[in-house]
Amino acid sequence: MGGLWHPGWRRVAFCGWRWIHPGSLARxxxxxxxxxxxxxxxxxxxxxxxxxxxxxxxxxxxxxxxVLQPPRRPENSNPLTRAQQEERRRRNKTTLTYVAAxxxxxxxxxxxxxxxxxxxxxxTGLGGSxxxxxxxxxxxxxxxxxxxxxxxxxxxxxxxxxxxxxxPQQTEIYVVPGDTALAFYRAKNPTDKPIxxxxxxxxVLFEAGQYFNKIQCLxxxxxxxxx
Amino acid sequence: MSTAMNFGTKSFQPRPPxxxxxxxxxxxxxxxxxxxxxxxxxxxxxxxxxxxxxSKEYLECRMERKLMLQEPLEKLGFGDLIxxxxxxxx
Numbered sequence: 001m002g003g004l005w006h007p008g009w010r011r012v013a014f015c016g017w018r019w020i021h022p023g024s025l026a027r028x029x030x031x032x033x034x035x036x037x038x039x040x041x042x043x044x045x046x047x048x049x050x051x052x053x054x055x056x057x058x059x060x061x062x063x064x065x066x067v068l069q070p071p072r073r074p075e076n077s078n079p080l081t082r083a084q085q086e087e088r089r090r091r092n093k094t095t096l097t098y099v100a101a102x103x104x105x106x107x108x109x110x111x112x113x114x115x116x117x118x119x120x121x122x123x124t125g126l127g128g129s130x131x132x133x134x135x136x137x138x139x140x141x142x143x144x145x146x147x148x149x150x151x152x153x154x155x156x157x158x159x160x161x162x163x164x165x166x167x168p169q170q171t172e173i174y175v176v177p178g179d180t181a182l183a184f185y186r187a188k189n190p191t192d193k194p195i196x197x198x199x200x201x202x203x204v205l206f207e208a209g210q211y212f213n214k215i216q217c218l219x220x221x222x223x224x225x226x227x
Numbered sequence: 228m229s230t231a232m233n234f235g236t237k238s239f240q241p242r243p244p245x246x247x248x249x250x251x252x253x254x255x256x257x258x259x260x261x262x263x264x265x266x267x268x269x270x271x272x273x274x275x276x277x278x279x280x281x282s283k284e285y286l287e288c289r290m291e292r293k294l295m296l297q298e299p300l301e302k303l304g305f306g307d308l309i310x311x312x313x314x315x316x317x
Contacts, residue, residue: 142304144276169265174274180304181275182282184261187251214242215303216295221248 144178156185162197164225165190180215189225196224249295257288279305 152175154168169184189195199219203209264285267278275282283305289295 146276170268170273172273173268174272174276176276179276179279180282182264182285184265216249218248218251223251225251 142178142180144176146176149174149176152181154183154185163191163195164188164197166199177211185218187223187225189227192227194224194226196222198222249289256292257285257294260285260288 151172153172154170156166156168158164158166165186165188167186169186173181173183175181187197198221201214201217201219203212260281264278264281267281268275271277283300283303286295286300286303286305290297
């Protein structure tokens with residue numbers, strides 16, 4: 001084992017010395033030597049110890065010498081690449097401007113989309129949204145269509161927390177298109193404290209709801225019921 | 228209403244009423260008119276078209292008692308009733 005080590009040690013010592021102070025050849029040898037002693041753990045081998053020293057990676061069997069490497073040229077002094085670089089920079093700037101403009105355009109479109117979508121829905125009537133033609137001044141021009149009778153059922157729901165007794169006074173009513181109708185609901189406060197509630201309405205079927213125009217009701221405002 | 232999280236189903240958007248909301252009839256000032264209207268509905272098997280006079284009277288009561296803003300009755304859809312009344316008077 002000792003005999004096998006000798007040539008490697010010498011080569012390695014030379015590599016190790018190159019990166020340490022040039023005057024300390026003897027000291028480097030002293031530093032390298034203890035780790036190459038045979039009684040040190042034989043599992044790693046010489047490579048691991050030298051890696052520990054920090055010089056193994058840079059060492060190769062053919063040690064580099066500064067004279068043998070080709071000299072490096074500074075890049076900026078080459079006139080051909082400078083024009084290319086400027087061209088590249090200009091192109092980059094225009095691209096950046098375009099990208100920024102697209103981003104700002106997207107932001108503006110997201111703001112503009114809200115009224116545009118509403119307009120679109122109104123014209124096409126998608127999703128059961130309000131179609132123009134629900135103006136209240138058209139009521140006086142309405143003519144009832146007497147042969148189409150529509151039956152409307154009335155229902156009242158109360159939220160669990162609201163202690164009102166809320167009932168419709170009529171369960172159903174027959175109307176015809178072009179007619180105004182009156183419907184009554186009764187609300188009673190059975191507790192001994194005043195309760196404020198608010199009501200809303202909806203029409204089921206949803207497609208039919210857009211054909212009903214509510215003129216006035218007790219809803220969408222807080223109503224206070226005394227005991 | 229539209230609280231069920233169904234994606235893609237149509238939902239109902241309640242539109243606020245055209246003339247807003249009117250206050251509750253707390254003191255029961257127009258109760259007699261209301262009772263007349265309900266009785267008419269019951270008698271006529273809940274046909275609204277036959278009880279329009281009573282509904283008109285109820286709304287007039289409300290307007291008098293300031294429970295409702297004054298509106299010309301044509302705007303509320305009772306134009307034919309007013310015309311018929313004036314003709315009958317003649």
